Amino acid sequence: MRHDRDKGLAGAAVGVGLALGGLAFGAFLTQRRKGGGDDAPFYTRKSPERDDAVLGRTVTIRKPRAELYEFWRDFGNLPQFMENVETIRSEGDHRVWTIKAPAGRTVDVRTEVSEDTQNERIAWRSVEGSDIETSGSVEFTDAPGDRGTRVSLVMSYDPPAGELGRAVAKLFMREPEVQARHDLKRLKMLMETGEIATSARTKDETRKAKQQENG
Amino acid sequence: MRALTWHGTHDVRVDTVDDPEIINSRDAIIEVTSTAICGSDLHLYDGVIPGVRPGDVLGHEFMGRVVETGKDSTLEKGQRVVVPFTIACGGCFHCKVQQFSACENSNPAEKQDMSATLYGHPMAGLFGYSHLTGGYSGGQAEYVRVPFSDVGPIAVPDHLEDDQVLFLSDILPTGWMAAENAEIQPDDTVAVWGCGPVGLFAIQSAIHMGASKVIAIDHYPHRLALAKQMGAEIIDFRKTNVREALMEMSGGIGVDAVIDAVGMEAHGFAIDNMIDIVKQKVGVGADRASALKQALLAVRPGGRVSIPGVYGGMTDKFPLGALMEKGLQVRTGQTHVQRYTKDLLKKIEEGTLDTTFMISHRLPLEDAARGYKCFREEQDSWTKVVLKPGMTD
Numbered sequence: 379m380r381h382d383r384d385k386g387l388a389g390a391a392v393g394v395g396l397a398l399g400g401l402a403f404g405a406f407l408t409q410r411r412k413g414g415g416d417d418a419p420f421y422t423r424k425s426p427e428r429d430d431a432v433l434g435r436t437v438t439i440r441k442p443r444a445e446l447y448e449f450w451r452d453f454g455n456l457p458q459f460m461e462n463v464e465t466i467r468s469e470g471d472h473r474v475w476t477i478k479a480p481a482g483r484t485v486d487v488r489t490e491v492s493e494d495t496q497n498e499r500i501a502w503r504s505v506e507g508s509d510i511e512t513s514g515s516v517e518f519t520d521a522p523g524d525r526g527t528r529v530s531l532v533m534s535y536d537p538p539a540g541e542l543g544r545a546v547a548k549l550f551m552r553e554p555e556v557q558a559r560h561d562l563k564r565l566k567m568l569m570e571t572g573e574i575a576t577s578a579r580t581k582d583e584t585r586k587a588k589q590q591e592n593g
Numbered sequence: 594m595r596a597l598t599w600h601g602t603h604d605v606r607v608d609t610v611d612d613p614e615i616i617n618s619r620d621a622i623i624e625v626t627s628t629a630i631c632g633s634d635l636h637l638y639d640g641v642i643p644g645v646r647p648g649d650v651l652g653h654e655f656m657g658r659v660v661e662t663g664k665d666s667t668l669e670k671g672q673r674v675v676v677p678f679t680i681a682c683g684g685c686f687h688c689k690v691q692q693f694s695a696c697e698n699s700n701p702a703e704k705q706d707m708s709a710t711l712y713g714h715p716m717a718g719l720f721g722y723s724h725l726t727g728g729y730s731g732g733q734a735e736y737v738r739v740p741f742s743d744v745g746p747i748a749v750p751d752h753l754e755d756d757q758v759l760f761l762s763d764i765l766p767t768g769w770m771a772a773e774n775a776e777i778q779p780d781d782t783v784a785v786w787g788c789g790p791v792g793l794f795a796i797q798s799a800i801h802m803g804a805s806k807v808i809a810i811d812h813y814p815h816r817l818a819l820a821k822q823m824g825a826e827i828i829d830f831r832k833t834n835v836r837e838a839l840m841e842m843s844g845g846i847g848v849d850a851v852i853d854a855v856g857m858e859a860h861g862f863a864i865d866n867m868i869d870i871v872k873q874k875v876g877v878g879a880d881r882a883s884a885l886k887q888a889l890l891a892v893r894p895g896g897r898v899s900i901p902g903v904y905g906g907m908t909d910k911f912p913l914g915a916l917m918e919k920g921l922q923v924r925t926g927q928t929h930v931q932r933y934t935k936d937l938l939k940k941i942e943e944g945t946l947d948t949t950f951m952i953s954h955r956l957p958l959e960d961a962a963r964g965y966k967c968f969r970e971e972q973d974s975w976t977k978v979v980l981k982p983g984m985t986d
Contacts, residue, residue, distance in 0.1 A: 440686055525686055556706070563702035570684040571741070572665065573617040575701045575718065577729040579650075579738055580614045585703070 421532065432534045433555045437562040440526035441569045443518045447497045449569070450516055459564035459574065461585070462557065472505060478589070485509040510535065531562060595982070596650045596734030597961040602640030605962050610650065613730060613738035618665040621742035623676060627755035628655035628732045630961070630968050630978045631763060632789050633856075633903050637723065638965050642905065644707060644724040652980075653678035653720040654762040655732025656755060659742075667743040674746035676739055677930035678763045680718035680729065683744035693717075694927035699741065700727045711906075717927075732762075733961055735982045747934040750942070756949045756979065757941055760794070765948055766933035768794020768854075771901035774924035775850035777802040784808045784839055784848040784891060785825070786884040788816035790951050790977050791901050792854030796825045797946060799852070808842055810835055810884075813973040819951060839891045847893030855884040856902025889915045900925035951977045958982040 421434035439446060449455050453466040453473045464476040464484060475487040488508040493501035493515070503513035512535040519528045533554070567574045578584040598608045613622055631654055636642050656675040659668045668674065680699035681688050687695040696717040700708075705715030708725050718740070721731015730737065739746060749758045768791050775783060783804045785792050788811035799807045800823070809820035812831045821827050828838050839848055885900065889912045892898060898921050916923070940946045953976045956964050964978040 438686065440684060440689070559706075560702040563705065566685075567682075567698045567702070571619070571682040571698050573619060575682075575699055575727075575740065576616055577701055577704065577718065577724075577727045578616055579730045580611050581616060584616060 419530075432532070433558055434530065434532040435555070435558050435562055436528055436530040437566050438521050438526055438528050439566045439569050440524075443520055443527045444497050446527050446529060446569065447500070447518050450500055450518075451494070459568050460561045461564070461589075473502070477510075487512060489513075529562070529565070531558060533558065594735040595958060596730070597652060597958070597980075598647075599637060599645050599649045599651055600647050603638060603966075605638060605651065605965050607959050607961055608648075610648070610734075613736050615661055615663045616738065617740060618663040619741050619743055620663040621659050621666045621668045621739045621746070622661035623655070623657040623674065623737050623739050623746070624660045625655050625657040625732055625735060625737060625982050626673075627657070627759045628652050628734075628958075628980045628982070629759060629762075629764075630654075630733070630964050630980065632791065633722070634965070635969050636903065636905075638969060642723050642725070644728075646724065646728075649721070649723070649728070650730040650734050651721040652731035652733030653722055654759065654764065655720070655737060656749070656759050656762060657737075659746075660736070662742070665743065668746060668748075672748055673751065674748050675758050675761045675934070676720070676732065676737070677745045677747075677761075677766075677934065678720055678722075679745075679927060679930050680720065680727070680740055681744055681931055682741050687717075688744070688931075691929060691932045693929040693931040704728055719927075733958065733980060735958070745931055747938060749938065753941065754949075755981075756952055756955075758938065758948070759979065760790075760948050761930075761934050761937055761941075763928065763930065764790045765794055765937055765946070766930045767791050767901050767928040768796075769798045769933055769937060770926075770928050771795040771852050771854060771899050772798035772802055774899035774901075774926075775799065775852055775897050776922075776924075777804045777850060779803045780805050781849040782806045782808065782843045783850045783852065784810060784888065785820075785852045785854055786810045786888055787854035787856075787902065788813065788820045789854065789972075792852070793819055793823060793951050793976075795852050795854055795899075795901065796820055796823050800824045801940075801945065804850075806842070808839065808848065815973045816976060819976065822950065823947075835887055836891050843893070847896065848891055849893060850897040850899065851888035851892045852899045853885045853888050853902045856904055886910075886912055889921065892919070892921060894919040894921075896921055898923045901928070952979055954978045955984070956980055957984040 419434055421432055456466055457463040462478050464478050466473050466475045471490055473489050475489065476484050477487060479485055487504055487510050489502045489504050491500065492503050493499060497518060499515060499517045501515035504511050514533040517530045521528050564574050576584050581587060594610060594612045595607055596610050597605055598610065599605055615622060634651055637645050637651060659670050659672045659674060662668050662670060679694045681693035681696040682698040685697040687697055694717055699718030700715055704724055704727050708716040716726050718727035718729055720729050747761065772795050777783060777799050781804045783799045785796050785807060788809050796807050796809055807825040808828060809817065809825040810828045810830055811817050812829055817827045817829060828835055888898060941948055953974060956978060958980045961980050964980060968975045968978050
């Protein structure tokens with residue numbers, strides 16, 4: 379793992395989507411999980427090591443674990459709440475995430491599922507030929523009583539490779555943790571209420587409409 | 594449509610804006626028949642709340658007829674409804690435990706960050722009350738898009754006039770919850786600071802809940818007269834030493850419960866603005882902060898403190914010692930309107946609560962800007978303003 383990466387670029391790379399992850403991510407997580415000394419998730423640590431491009435976020439959703447697992451497992455569902463992800467399509471064992479970029483451009487992130495434990499955990503990582511190197515996982519655990527399910531998303535990513543990646547990163551500076559937070563909130567809204575809250579008064583004022591307008 | 598829009602401090606105008614549309618499947622569109630100006634709208638008018646943008650449609654107390662429904666709305670066209678100012682989804686943890694004003698799903702995801710930074714958690718969505726609470730277009734308009742219309746709006750029978758039921762949207766349940774938060778017991782003496790609409794409804798509710806004596810504190814003669822009319826004893830804080838009077842009027846024990854229906858109007862929401870605002874407006878700021886401080890000193894040991902008044906930031910010299918050493922219980926919060934509407938509607942129908950006594954002015958929507966100005970500047974006589982979009986001069 380590199381710890382000297384350019385934060386701006388790294389941030390932008392994830393901003394490009396919740397989508398994505400780094401190599402050797404599993405080993406990295408294991409290492410981090412062991413080293414703590416307290417029971418808090420590793421990504422909440424104050425240590426200066428946290429300058430790397432890893433983010434984690436948990437949201438509690440008032441739905442059964444199996445339902446949420448099934449929803450996520452169908453990757454085609456994810457663009458419904460991931461604002462920067464245009465489509466996720468299957469190509470053999472791979473999923474190709476098409477991520478929106480400014481000026482009508484897109485980047486393709488090619489991933490494979492690296493772990494799939496029913497109703498518990500799904501992990502994915504990018505493969506050869508992906509525009510961005512990334513990995514991620516989502517875990518589903520029961521919340522107490524009838525509070526539903528805790529959904530924890532952890533993402534890691536490498537700075538974007540190549541000229542296109544860099545261009546996208548520069549143009550598309552979005553704080554990755556903010557993006558992850560918002561996307562998970564939207565997932566919660568979608569699952570708990572069947573829709574994603576908007577304060578728009580007219581259809582033309584919705585974020586979706588405005589994004590299309592800005593192309 | 595025509596709507597009251599915010600353009601800056603003390604600059605609100607009735608403009609023509611785009612009509613609302615159904616966007617989500619649980620939405621409904623309401624044609625507004627009555628809508629009120631709330632004391633808390635004056636915070637927006639005074640420009641002390643950040644996150645209000647030019648062109649925003651204000652108003653969070655409104656009712657009207659359903660004119661359009663999304664496919665998952667449970668309302669029917671033509672139905673007459675009152676709409677709670679708090680937007681609640683009905684499906685999240687907080688809605689399930691009836692804490693509707695803490696709904697996790699009604700404030701759009703991208704709007705939650707500001708209040709989450711200020712308070713540790715995001716606020717729920719509210720109508721017409723800045724982008725901190727979602728940036729929803731409000732009810733001082735001809736039409737409103739109402740999200741989660743299957744959860745909030747309550748149908749009202751045709752034999753009840755608008756003026757009788759309009760305040761179910763906010764101030765009636767707010768006054769009621771204020772009294773409930775004071776956990777009123779028979780034989781209690783209760784003191785209420787502020788005889789604005791919420792304070793007046795809190796007085797009525799406290800008496801309804803069996804308080805043996807309610808003491809109202811204000812300085813506007815007409816507002817004190819309304820409090821007296823509702824059955825309260827009154828104290829004019831400009832003429833009387835409030836703490837001494839409360840001790841005497843409660844037999845030297847101190848009042849059992851206190852209700853702060855004043856709030857901290859002089860204060861903005863942004864933390865770093867707070868100190869400056871206090872410095873700039875020492876008179877107003879200090880006066881208003883002192884209501885709660887006075888209440889904390891006046892309440893008896895082991896007593897209850899209820900705070901329906903709006904506070905947005907921080908305060909200096911808070912008597913924390915009185916809170917701890919006297920073992921006080923404090924309850925506060927934005928009103929969980931949806932929790933109360935059904936029961937309160939029943940009480941209105943039975944005639945046990947008077948909901949119209951405080952209305953001083955009824956104006957066409959076109960006169961809304963004048964309504965704001967007078968409501969702010971002539972507080973004694975302009976106790977409550979109701980706007981009627983259908984009314985002509």
